[in-house]
Amino acid sequence: MQFKHPELLYALFLLLIPIIIHLFQLRRFKKEQFTNVALLKKATLQTRKSSQIKKWLILATRLLALAALILAFAQPFTSPQSGAKKRVETVIYLDNSFSMQAQGTKGPLLKRAIQELVATIPEDSKISLITNNEIYRNTSIKAIKNDLLELDYTGSSLSTNEALLKAKTLFTNNSSSIKNLVFISDFQDNDNDFQFIEDKTLKLFPIQLQPESRNNIAIDSAFIEKENSGNLSLHVRLTDFDKSGNTVPISLFDQGNLIAKTAVEMNETSEAIFTLPDNQPIQGRLSIDDNSLQFDNTLYFNINKPPKINVLAINGASDSFLKRIYTPDEFNFSSTSESQLDYSLLDAQNLIVLNELQALPVALASALKSFLERGGALTIIPSNNTEIKSYNSFLTTYGLALNSFNNSEKRITKINYSHPLFRKGVFEKQVTNFQYPRVNEYYELSRSQGASALEFEDLKPFLIDSNKLFLLTAPLNEANSNFKNSPLIVPTFYNMAKYGLDIPSLYMIIGQPNRFDVKVKLGQDDILSMENKGHSYIPQQQYFNTKVRIQADNIPDIAGIYAIKNKEETLEYVSFNYDRSESRMNYIDISSLKGSFVSNSIEQIFDTIKSETKINALWKWFVIFAAALLIIEMAILKYFK
Template sequence: MQFKHPELLYALFLLLIPVIIHLFQLRKFQKIDFTNVAFLKRVTIETRKSSQIKKWLVLMTRLLLLACIIFAFAQPFTSKKSNFNTKQETVIYLDNSFSMQIKGNNGELLKRAIQDIIANTSEDETFSILTNDKTFRNTTIKAIKNDLLQLNYTANSLTPEAALLKSKTLFSKQKDVLKNLIFISDFQQSESNFTLKTDSITQYHFVKLNPVNNNNTAIDSAYISERNTTAITLNVILKNSGKTIDNLPISLYNNDKLIAKTSVSIANTAETTFSLPVNEVINGKITIEDAGLQFDNTLYFNINEPSKINVLVINDTDDDFLQRIYTNDEFNYTSVLENQLNYNDIDKQQLIILNELNNIPNALIAALKSFSSQGGSLLIIPSNEANLNSYNALLSHFGSNLNALVNAEKRITKIKYAHPLYNNGVFEKQVTNFQYPVSNNFYTMSSNNAAVALEYEDGKPFLFSNNATYIFTSSLQKDHSNFKRSPLIVPTLYNIGKFSLKFPKLYYTIGANNTFDIVTTLQQDDILALVKDDISIIPRQQYFNNKVVITTSETPNKAHIYGVLNNKETLKKVSYNYDRKESNLNYMTLAPANNLTLSDSIAEIFDNIKSDTKVNALWKWFVIFALAFLIIEMGILKYFK
């Protein structure tokens, strides 16, 4: 038992005064003579005995009465925690990622959690609450009740570590504050193991919400596996957790019109294909019906009208091998001699190839520097008789230099599989033993920011890049190298061409860093926007001479097909889908730790916090006891003879 005003307990010493008075019998009796002394003594003795008992009882009741009054004014209480009078702060993290769509015993986990928070928080209690995409600091349930009831799921999920770190920032910097952090989530298994690092100033309360079952089927991804003159083959991959499904319908829509339907049986994974027409714009949607998570039942994609990449080859030698790679179905291929070049054509290109020029004129150097600065791609194949001064006047713009020509045979033995040219599915597996191409002579080079794609056996570069500029260190003529006959030349040069203009992909993932190019010419103050119905988003964009580079990450935040608009003109369509990592319904096993409370009930956690700091006031009991002793005293005085 503790006291709110313990200083009042000093008044208990005043209780000694009536005790002292009683013990010293300060009252004096008057002496009266009687003839029958023996009888008088007997009566006096009996009266004194009964009087003494009554006085002791009255004294005790009065002392207890006064003591209870003193205790009542001192306001005694009991508390489970010794730091009952410490100021408290409460921060609640509520996971609203898509995995919280799964159903628990009382409906969707997120919706049930919101109802429990509202039901277990008093209207005027101040606390802070955050989700994966919203933060409410120092608020009350009365102020944010409608916001919580309208809370939507988000693709911007946080790892437990990130959520805890963000939650702690909502606590004040004050010392001697009892901090309660309530973490409400399904604790979905993440790529990294989660270990809670507790501290002495924060009490952690983890509420792990459990689904009824882990059954869920998701459209995982889609890709184009084949293109020919008559059809496009679209492959769709599905993943399943829980019970095996024997006949799952899959529907394919174009502009919300059903164009194909099939079904699959699926235990863990399954794959099916659809055939799409060639040279037709497809604004596609693939759907399934599943009672588990809803966000992964739809996958949007689009196939835009085919566009070609402009490739300009400036020659001093034969370019047949380039024409065979940059075919007319994907590229607008133009080949000119250096002395016949129309400089006005340079800004219209996406890729310019210098094919073994002996000398690079100053005018061309200036034009190529400007072209590169405007986002153009450049491929340099040096001549064996190159004027290094003219070459280096251009290459110095990219932080590189070609040095002396070395006449020595070397094999090209190392492929840098992490290089962008080769990390996009060119190779099914990494190979170390293949038919190595050979160079009979090569230029040594120096570079500040070179990303090597192909290496000689001694580690020197055969092909390297700096941003969108690619440089061979050897002539590709058959007298100097057999690289033209190597299988490597096709994916290498083809990808250099394809990377010079990044057409929108089949679809993009919300939350990832996505970049694509839109070929257009903008007027002053024009700006591109991503538009779907009443949603209009202005993405990050960079304008060059003949294209706009668009970059997105967190926005748009809703899966759908968006039009890329310049004013009211639709230039392209791009599709965005939610990240499928939330489809994985595997969960963490939480381990006990200091200052950590584990539960599967939000109500239980709130009750524990309240009981830990609840003050049981006892002053009313002492008032009741005082009244009782007063009644007892009155009874003694009235009825005790």
């Protein structure tokens, strides 16, 4: 038993006063003389004993009654917590990722959780609550009730460990307080085991909400392939996580108008193919009907009229292979010799190719450095008699340097498939055995602080990239190499040009690093915006002479097709979709999670928390006990003879 006001217990010393009075102020008996008192002796003795007992009983009841009143004013209580007087902090993590769209026994998991929170937690109880994209510090259910009822799903998903760390930041640094963390989620298996280290100052209450069914069909991805007939093939990949074998209709819309529809017989992974006209802009939307998760039933994409990429070759050797790659339908290709170079042309280029120049003049090196700083891409192909010193004064700025010329033959055998040049749309699968190109002579590198895209058989770089500077370590003339005849030549140089103007892809994924270029010349103080049906964003952007580089990592947060605008002028469209990692309905088994009280009921968890921190006030019982003692005293005075 504990006391709210223990200082009042000092009043118990006052009980000594009536005891002292009782001991020192006893009533004396007066003797009276009678002629014959023998018959009265027995009655006299009995009367004295009865009077003494009665007085002791009255003293005891009064002392007990007074003590009970003093204890009542000290407000005694009991609690299961040893530190019942400690501050109690409650933090709630509510998972509002897309996997919580799944249907439970009482509807969507998230909506059920919100309703139970509102109904279970007392309105004025102090709590802190976080979701994947919102934080409510030191508030109450009453204050955030409307926000909770309007809470929507978000594509900003957190792993269980990330959510745990985020929730812990809402607790104070008070080591003596009782900390309760209520973790409400479906605990989706995202290849990241839920790790909770037992902590005496923190109690974890995981609540796992699980759907009735784990059936889900999702539009996983889409990509474009060009056909010889001038058409495009749109390949759409669908995933059936339950392997139901059902037939699913899929519809293709352009600006809201249905332009094609087909049915796909589902396996674990299936594909639908649509034929689209080439060079026709499309603001596309793919859609299926599936009653499970809704966010992955739609995939947005767009095909813009591609801007032409400006490529300039500064030649010291034949550029015929470059002309075959940089065709007029996609590129504005121009070439010149170093002696006839117009330096004013450099600012307008997206890619500059130094094609086997013997030396790199200081003026050109300075101009190329400024060109790279403005976001352009540069490819350097050395010659057989390169003046290494003139090149290295430029290359060392980018962590590269040529060394001696090695006249031993080498084969190009390794492709770095993770390099941006080859990461997307180049290879259907990794090739380990192909017709290896060769070089007769090559340059060793004394510095190679970059990412190798292609390597020789001894793992020395053939093509290395450092901050959009692509350096080949061997001349490509026919006397030295057959690389021009290799199938690798086209995707390699084609994607180098794409590096100079990063055209938006078919679609981008929300929450991932998204960077693209918009070919436009802006006026002073002009900025680009992204707009879609009332949603408007101003992304992070960097202006160069002929383009604007947009970095859209954290925005937008809603899937759709967005117009890139300069004031009222629409320049092009970009599409954003939610990450499909939430589509897989696999869940972690948390039943054996140590140091926690696992449940699937919000009401049960909060009843447990309430019982562990509930204070049983006892002062009313002491008041009743004091009143009962007073009644007993009155009864003794009246009826005790």
